[in-house]
Amino acid sequence: MSVSFALLGLLESGPRHGYDLKRSYDEAFGRDRALHYGQVYSTMARLLKNGLVEVESEPGDGPDRKRYAITDAGITDVAEWISRPEQPEPYLQSTLYTKVVLALMTGRDATEVLDTQRAEHLRLMRALTKRKNDGDLADELICDHALFHLEADLRWLELTAARLDRLAAQVRP
Amino acid sequence: MADQPLLTADDVHLSFGETRALQGASLHVYGGEVLALMGPSGSGKSTLLHCLAGILTPESGSIRYGDRDMATMSDSDRSTLRRGEFGFVFQFGQLVPELTCQENVALPLRLAGAGRREAHRQAASWLDRLEVPDVAAKRPGQVSGGQGQRVAVARALVTRPKVIFADEPTGALDSLNGELVMKLFIAAAKETGAAVVLVTHEPRVAAYSDREAVVRDGRVREQEPAR
Amino acid sequence: MIRGPRRWLFELGLGARMSVAGGRAGWFRLGLIAIGVGLGVAVLLGAATVPAAIAASNARTDARAIDNFDEDVVKGDDTLLVSRTGTTFGDYAFSGEMLQAEGSRPPLPPGVTRFPGPGEMVVSPELDRLMREPGNALLRERWDAEVIGVIGDEGLSGPAELFFYLGTDTLSAEDGDPRIEGFGDATIEQDVVPIFVLLTLVGMVVLLIPVMVFMASAVRFGDQSRDRRLAALRLVGADAAMTRRIAAGETLAGAVVGLLIGGLLWVGEILLANRYGTGALSFYLSDLRPVPLLVAVIVVGVPVVAVLVTLSAMRRVVVEPLGVTRMSVTVRRRLWWRLILPLVGLGLLWPLYQGIDGRSDYEAQVVAGMAFLLVGISLLLPWLVEAVVRRLGGGSPAWELAVRRLQFDSGTAVRSVSGIAVSVAGVLAMQGIVTGIESLYNGSGSASAVRYGMEILPGTDLPERTWTAALDSTPGVLEYQTVRMVRAGDDATLRIGSCPVLQQFARLGECRDGDVFALDGAAPGATYTLGESGSSWTSPATTRVVDSKSDVPASGATVLVTPSAISGVAVKPDNTYFYVALDPGAPQAVEHLRNTAVGLDLQAYVFSYANSTVRDALAGMRDALLVGSIALLFLIGASMIVNVAEQLRERRKVLAVLVAFGTRRRTLSGSVLYQVAIPVALGMILAVSVGTLLATILMVAVDAPLTVDWFGIGTTSAIAAIVVLGTTAAGLPALWRLTRPGNLRSE
């Protein structure tokens, strides 16, 4: 899911060819999982269908000749996605990371992204804490497990917030 | 939750020499709520807490408690306010080492003029409430960190204050003890209806709050009160 | 890895470095230790100098002594007749020898180069100076002799001695004036009053013991922070011996600097003593060399004792390093061994209760007894404070905070206070005995004005008329009376004189010519054989028994007789005394009278009731002691300030938290005040009790009437109160500084 928003977001800085998109994506987010070329095209096809991107064809033909550009609807969609907190869950980092980097790249408020997410995490943690304190030992153990994971996320959020300046310098050369 | 905030900081500035600890911090504390103050270390959380409690006076901006402006209050008035309406829990080393735990808890009552007997009776019941009745006769040096913090919480609650300021109350404890202290603390605070301003950088401690505010570079990003 | 001695040196050096590692606070603490030790060393060195100086001075006076003369010496070309003489002028007292050569080669006294003939005199430099002072014309006229030389250093006890040799031709061997062949025959021991020996020794003990107690507490100045440092070292693996050596290094640094400071202070002392010493305390610089053995003892002993004190105080750190960091409770103090020393002291002093008359070996015992009792105070006090404080209950929060603090650790507070307690007890003992002796010398009668303020006791048998004629022509003499003394048997004296002068000896009540009074054991109707005349006289039955007013203890029964009561009997008086009333408006009258007396009879003794030297000496002694103790009290006050400040610094977090809780400053400063005041008050109570007990024993020993020294108690208590308030006040700025919210930050 986040791949499509990421690609969409990358287009905000200007229209690109499919191959460029893959390269940019791999550079920014694809540390350990490079994107398959085919995945770019299938995603673009879906976005095109939903009207979030449009194609500017250059002279000549073949897939390489297609340049994608983001539509206004696409921009709105990206903005909405970035500012919407993720459902707190384990192994969230990749999505959050994508959001933060995209926010930095597109000049949005990355701190806001982190704070919104923190609030969401805390909301869930409050609920879990309450359940834990009201429930029995089994509840307590289960909740604690979740709480520790959420806490790890939150710590990561804190750390990222503290390093936003450095990260910004890196993604916006 | 009450509509009117109990305690309000408005555009507060404060520097320590070169260090600008607070640069336009604003915050609202509502009656009975538990507000977590989060943020990286050195961001100004403690400084803000001290301003809210009337221990520090801001250089500019205002701190209002109810309809009173702390800036215009004399030092002794603010002391009286702290004695009567506020309670404090700090990270560690806050108990008077030569007093027994029970005497430590009774101290705020005694300072406010209560008789020895009555103060000690209430202190004992608070130690009970925080599940450390057996440390009553011991000195702080003879009890564990977690027990000591529970004694500190009892001491903060004993005067039934309107606001309790807690600065990293579990900072020196392991997570199990920290949780226990928080559980007892917040339950007791809720019971007495005290608002709690809780400075912490631990998410699991912050999870005991109703609402959080993030301090960053001397400014506050405050979450709207729920509903 | 370094081993053995080098390693030790390294550790000692580490300790020395650590003592100043704390920045300003570290230097401050080292400075205080050094000053404390230095002051003590200065006093000790001074005490070590006194015996040597007195010995040197005595050696010179022995060399000119003529105490021992041989009745078999026959008149020759090289013999001399001598007679001791003396006088006073204003506040100065002079003594001298009259010399009369019997041949052409008279022996010269030491320091004299030319023998004074009749009408000539040789004087000490100080007397020479006095005589040259423009205002002292009456002194120049006194002997009517020409000063032909100045006595050299080798013939004087010290630079400020007022001494002279007066040439004369009035002496005669037949009248009993001694004949000598040379000077320096000293066999008669200086006639020292036992009371004065006692006083001097007691004075030394009273001054030295608090100084030593103070030194012992000085080396522990600020040892809480050191304990914490060492405990930290201990926790990271220093072994016990190593910790001790590091602590020893710290203390040694202070003690050595203290020795240097003490040496400098001592140089100042002897310069002052040389410059300003008078009377018996006047010494040449070359006299002021301390006894080498004592110096060695001081130089070696002070650092060693300092280190021992430190080590004994370190048990807790070494055994229980965690206890220091966690501030756990100390063990309770035990009483029994603390009682040993004072009890031994009392045991030693107890025999004095029977009095010291006729005993010669009591000095060591008294000194040891006093020393034990005084040191005992410093041992008892910690126990007393702990025992009392443990029983103190609740009160205001300030009181409770202070009491709890003292229950928790009273050692630091007590250490300073024990210096105060010991010196106060010593001063009271000393003042008590001084007051007692004073009242002994200063009988109730002479408190009221005496009609005849001067008394002349002639030394030669001049006719009464010569004296009366001279007195008639002396300016400033208002009136005079003659009293004839007649010895009656071995132990009774008749004093024959008019009613007004007899009034001066006893409370006569009504007196008319013809009355007779008996005092000091004389009884009416007794018969007396009158001196050399051999006639006898019986006191009439109407003789009234009365109370003596005399300052001087009586030497047997005395009968006061008005002239008509004995008119029928031939009386040849053994002595005739003159009682003179001077014009109070003529300030020089006394000196005129003395000049008259000296002019007639060089050996005459002129006594002034107004000016009792004994009383003055005692008062001087007491004042000196009081001043010394006050200085010591203020010094101790300074050390208490350090303790308070250190203790506050150590508790800054807690103080800041208390202020956050809205604790009033008044409560905090009150608790500081109580914390200082409680130990001082207990120390004063102990000191006053022991001091008064000691004074009582000493007063009984010298047969003085028992008095309680309210003045001393009042003064020292007032000073103690000042010290308490001053210490508290000095601690307040630190308190305000430390309660700033900055200290709330968790470091």
Ligand SMILES: Nc1ncnc2c1ncn2[C@@H]1O[C@H](COP(=O)(O)OP(=O)(O)O)[C@@H](O)[C@H]1O
């Ligand atoms: N008393 C003080 N003196 C000097 N600087 C201070 C003092 N108190 C706080 N500061 C500085 O102000 C900033 C904020 O401190 P603080 O409020 O304690 O932060 P936090 O509690 O969020 O860790 C920090 O840079 C700190 O160094």
Ligand SMILES: [Mg+2]
């Ligand atoms: Mg802080």
